[in-house]
Amino acid sequence: MSDTQPENLPATASGSDAQTPGPEVIDQREGMFGVRGTGDTSGFGGLRRQVALPGGTPKPYGSWFDGAAERLEGLVGGDAIEKVVVERDELTLHVAREHLVAVCQNLRDDEALRFEFCSGVSGVHYPQETGRELHAVYHLFSITHNRRIRLEVSCPDSDRHIPSVVSVYPANDWHERETWDFFGIIFDGHPALTRIQMPDDWPGHPQRKDYPLGGIDVEYKGAVIPPPDTRRSYN
Amino acid sequence: MTTTDPYAAPASTRDTTEGKVFTVTGQDWDSVVAGLGDEPEERIVVNMGPQHPSTHGVLRLILELDGETVTEARCGIGYLHTGIEKNMEFRSWVQGVTFVTRMDYLSPFYNETAYCLAVEKLLGIEDQIPEKANVMRVLLMELNRISSHLVCIATGGMEIGALTVMTIGFREREMTLDLFELITGLRMNHAFIRPGGVAQDLPPGALDKIREYITWMNKHLPEYAELCNANPIFKARLQDVGYLDLAGCMALGISGPTVRSTGYALDLRKTQPYCGYETYDFDVPTWDSSDSYGRFRVRLQEMWESLKIISQCADRLEKMDGDPVMVADKKIGWPSQLAVGSDGMGNSLDHIKHIMGESMEALIHHFKLVTEGFRVPAGQAYVAIESPRGEMGCHVVSDGGTKPYRVHFRDPSFANLQAMPIMCEGSQVADVIVAVASLDPVMGGVDR
Numbered sequence: 074m075s076d077t078q079p080e081n082l083p084a085t086a087s088g089s090d091a092q093t094p095g096p097e098v099i100d101q102r103e104g105m106f107g108v109r110g111t112g113d114t115s116g117f118g119g120l121r122r123q124v125a126l127p128g129g130t131p132k133p134y135g136s137w138f139d140g141a142a143e144r145l146e147g148l149v150g151g152d153a154i155e156k157v158v159v160e161r162d163e164l165t166l167h168v169a170r171e172h173l174v175a176v177c178q179n180l181r182d183d184e185a186l187r188f189e190f191c192s193g194v195s196g197v198h199y200p201q202e203t204g205r206e207l208h209a210v211y212h213l214f215s216i217t218h219n220r221r222i223r224l225e226v227s228c229p230d231s232d233r234h235i236p237s238v239v240s241v242y243p244a245n246d247w248h249e250r251e252t253w254d255f256f257g258i259i260f261d262g263h264p265a266l267t268r269i270q271m272p273d274d275w276p277g278h279p280q281r282k283d284y285p286l287g288g289i290d291v292e293y294k295g296a297v298i299p300p301p302d303t304r305r306s307y308n
Numbered sequence: 309m310t311t312t313d314p315y316a317a318p319a320s321t322r323d324t325t326e327g328k329v330f331t332v333t334g335q336d337w338d339s340v341v342a343g344l345g346d347e348p349e350e351r352i353v354v355n356m357g358p359q360h361p362s363t364h365g366v367l368r369l370i371l372e373l374d375g376e377t378v379t380e381a382r383c384g385i386g387y388l389h390t391g392i393e394k395n396m397e398f399r400s401w402v403q404g405v406t407f408v409t410r411m412d413y414l415s416p417f418y419n420e421t422a423y424c425l426a427v428e429k430l431l432g433i434e435d436q437i438p439e440k441a442n443v444m445r446v447l448l449m450e451l452n453r454i455s456s457h458l459v460c461i462a463t464g465g466m467e468i469g470a471l472t473v474m475t476i477g478f479r480e481r482e483m484t485l486d487l488f489e490l491i492t493g494l495r496m497n498h499a500f501i502r503p504g505g506v507a508q509d510l511p512p513g514a515l516d517k518i519r520e521y522i523t524w525m526n527k528h529l530p531e532y533a534e535l536c537n538a539n540p541i542f543k544a545r546l547q548d549v550g551y552l553d554l555a556g557c558m559a560l561g562i563s564g565p566t567v568r569s570t571g572y573a574l575d576l577r578k579t580q581p582y583c584g585y586e587t588y589d590f591d592v593p594t595w596d597s598s599d600s601y602g603r604f605r606v607r608l609q610e611m612w613e614s615l616k617i618i619s620q621c622a623d624r625l626e627k628m629d630g631d632p633v634m635v636a637d638k639k640i641g642w643p644s645q646l647a648v649g650s651d652g653m654g655n656s657l658d659h660i661k662h663i664m665g666e667s668m669e670a671l672i673h674h675f676k677l678v679t680e681g682f683r684v685p686a687g688q689a690y691v692a693i694e695s696p697r698g699e700m701g702c703h704v705v706s707d708g709g710t711k712p713y714r715v716h717f718r719d720p721s722f723a724n725l726q727a728m729p730i731m732c733e734g735s736q737v738a739d740v741i742v743a744v745a746s747l748d749p750v751m752g753g754v755d756r
Contacts, residue, residue: 096686100707124707127687160687161429189558192692193723195703195716212690212701212718216558219579223690244561247726248718270386270755280394280714301398307680307710 096125100201102308124201130159137220138164141186148179165223170235173226174262177241180213180222188213188222191238193248196256198281206230207258211238211245228258237263255280351379356740358387364463364744365751369728371740378740381732383725388755396715400681401427402642404712406499408702412719412753413496414459417452418695419753420501421445422702423715425582427503429689430706431682433635440631441505442583447518447621448491448500449583450614454525455484456696456748457607461532464604464745468545473535480528487521490514493646493653504635508646510625518622525615532608546601550731550743553598560730561723564698565610566747569595569602576694588617600746610696640682643674681710697721697748719753 102124105117133139134157141164142157153172158165168176180188192212200206205227213222228235237260239246249260250269257278260266268275277284288300298304356369368384392411396404408423409416428434462477485495491514492500492507500507536542552562554570567574573592577585593609595602634641647656663671686708692701701718724747731743 102709122708124709125686126707161432161689163688163690165688190563191561192690192699192701193561193718195714195718197705197714210688210703210716212692212703214692214699216574216579221580221690221692223688242561243559244723244726247722251722268386270389272386279391286391286394286398301395306398 097128098123098125099199100124105307127158127160129156134159134164136162137218141220141222142166144183144185145176145179148183149175163221163223165225167225167227170226170228173224174236174238174241176224177211177213177238181241186215187217188215188220190214190216191242191244194245194252195248196252196258196280198256198283200230200282202227204229207233207256209235209252209258233257234259234261236261237266239263254278257281354737358384364467364749367725367744367749367751367754369740369744371732371737373737376736378732378735378737381729381740383728385722385725385751385754388751390756392756393715393717396712398711400710401503401684401712402681404715405502406497408715408717409497409499410752411717411756412695412697412700412721412750414456414750415452415695415697415700415753416496416498417445417448417501418693418700419717420499421449421583422691422693422695422700422717423704424501424503425693426689426691426702426704427684429691430684430687430704431503431640432685433504433637433640436635436637438505438632438635439584440509440625440628441633441635443621443624443628444491444506444510444633445501445583446585446588447618447625448488450617450621451484451487453614453696454611454618455481455488457611458484460696460745460748461604461607464742464748465536467741467745468542470536470542473532476528476531476535480525483521483524487514487517490517493648502634502642504637504640504642505633507642509630509633515622515626518618522615522619522622525611529608529611529615536604537608543601545738545742546599546604546746547597548599548601549735549739550600550603550746551598552727552731556727556730560727562698562727564694564696564720564724565603565606566698566724566727568592568606570598571596576692576699580692582691582693588620590614590616600742603746603748607696638673639677643670643677683708683710684712692718695720697750697753698724717753717756719756721747721749721751721753722756725749725754 102122103120105115105120134142138159142154145166146154149172153169153176154166155169156167158167180186190213192214195210197208197210198206199208207228207230209226211224213224226235235258237249239249240262246264247269249263250266252258253260253266254268254271255278267273271279286300286302288302290300291298352373354371354373356371358366358368366387368387370382370384371378372380392407396407399407404423405420408419411419428437458477458481462474462481465473465477488498489495490511492498552566552570554567554572556562557567557570563574571594573594575592578592590613593606593613595605644655644659646653649657663674684706686706688703688705690701690703692699698720699718700720703716703718704712705714707713727747728744732740735743
């Protein structure tokens with residue numbers, strides 16, 4: 074927790090200095106205890122805070138990031154990379170989904186980039202980000218240059234298609250199946266996109282935010298404790 | 309009342325569009341053979357597992373056999389899926405440690421460290437972690453590498469019939485777990501490494517026990533080499549089995565002892581050090597045969613290297629008596645120290661006396677930090693560490709709240725298991741067991 078930002082105060086929408094652009098507001102957090110529609114007399118019910126993720130970073134990015142980003146842009150064209158985010162010494166490239174396979178191919182094969190090791194894909198669901206609700210996050214590792222890079226691809230919930238990169242990184246076979254299983258992202262071109270963790274006939278995709286955690290009340294000495302997702306908790 | 313015994317029913321056949329399908333569920337072999345009819349089909353699909361003593365946990369192998377030869381092999385996983393990643397989204401950041409430690413249950417400290425390093429990266433407190441906490445993390449991780457490799461070698465030995473390897477393997481593992489119990493209070497599922505440091509200082513007498521352990525291991529580790537290294541039966545079962553070269557490893561994202569058995573010293577402790585690994589003196593053992601025997605030799609040698617690191621940790625800890633083990637920032641560090649009381653481990657009595665009888669502010673602080681927890685700045689981080697099985701990655705996303713927005717583990721067992729078909733197809737059924745054992749998948753980590 075940073076000392077510059079007092080605890081429990083609304084985050085400011087604009088960045089503090091001109092160098093870093095403002096964070097991207099994706100949601101509004103209301104109240105303090107996750108309570109809705111009851112007589113919350115604490116006063117915290119009226120609290121409004123913005124949920125904001127780090128926004129795009131302008132050039133120069135620093136370190137080896139500039140060279141790699143420029144090299145990649147030269148190879149795949151400028152419109153493939155929608156946004157570059159540098160946060161906590163990690164480089165994230167937001168890639169347009171139609172260019173994903175070409176980007177991966179070049180990242181793997183180009184001598185200056187050479188990201189030969191794919192650590193898999195992780196899904197993230199942002200239900201409030203209309204038009205780009207589902208994100209697939211790829212982590213690539215260049216053993217040659219000892220660097221890591223993150224690719225982030227988004228797709229709308231109404232059109233949940235992202236091209237598969239199994240043709241470039243066979244390692245992603247199971248990882249893409251897992252992300253399909255948990256988030257419902259369809260990886261076009263995957264050799265056998267079937268469920269991997271959940272049973273074949275399972276309805277829904279469990280790690281989406283609109284999928285309830287589930288659970289039953291626990292009764293102990295007369296008191297009833299609701300399951301964690303319906304329990305009163307800080308938000 | 310009559311009951312039907314499904315196993316007493318005769319083996320049945322039925323015609324499908326794919327041809328004649330013959331279902332066998334453990335009947336008398338004569339009736340099985342008789343049921344095949346006049347024109348027996350050579351192609352057999354066998355489900356091995358998920359409950360099978362030699363598949364390393366609840367792993368289901370689907371093997372297509374032509375006689376004794378495996379023509380196609382696939383894995384069925386998910387039998388141990390417990391939704392840990394989903395559950396963590398409903399608990400505080402500190403509670404998350406309790407979940408991740410249960411994933412890969414043979415290397416709990418690696419799960420905890422990967423998660424904590426990722427959370428610390430989001431918090432921006434990587435430089436504030438006390439030196440003693442880092443040394444203790446390294447100590448526990450290296451002890452854990454030994455115990456994990458011992459289980460791999462022990463169960464791998466048991467699966468090929470080398471029962472002595474199993475009994476001595478579990479004997480040494482027990483010594484390691486005793487140390488875990490002494491330091492963390494638990495043999496498994498410790499939740500000891502926390503965001504900001506570790507839960508507890510070393511108990512009195514721990515360093516002596518660690519030195520005793522090093523002496524014990526120095527005496528007993530050579531037994532594995534004497535039993536196995538040149539044993540003709542052991543070598544016959546392992547050599548050239550489960551072959552996977554470096555190109556295959558890179559394509560399939562394989563890391564850990566499997567890639568090191570191809571002769572390439574890929575080790576994140578050396579290339580991307582964390583927790584101060586760059587300050588320790590150790591080597592990365594490799595082998596050049598790319599087979600199961602090579603992986604065994606790599607693991608054996610890695611235990612010696614871990615022992616070297618443990619000894620260096622003990623030397624450092626000796627000079628750090630009384631140093632802090634949790635970050636100084638009171639807004640993050642867990643407020644209470646633990647102590648062993650008459651009913652087991654719990655909050656120390658001094659702390660309870662302080663918050664209940666002396667300081668209202670301390671009580672409020674304790675209550676806020678324990679119930680609400682701390683907020684983590686929005687963003688995402690990926691941290692990878694070298695677990696006994698390879699690259700253990702943790703991708704953490706925060707939306708600025710008191711709970712993780714998303715936590716994803718790139719578990720090396722999950723990634724490595726993808727190599728099972730390429731290692732097994734074309735070999736014999738008995739070699740499948742050896743190949744899977746040489747990958748050392750832990751299903752708790754695969755399924756999460």
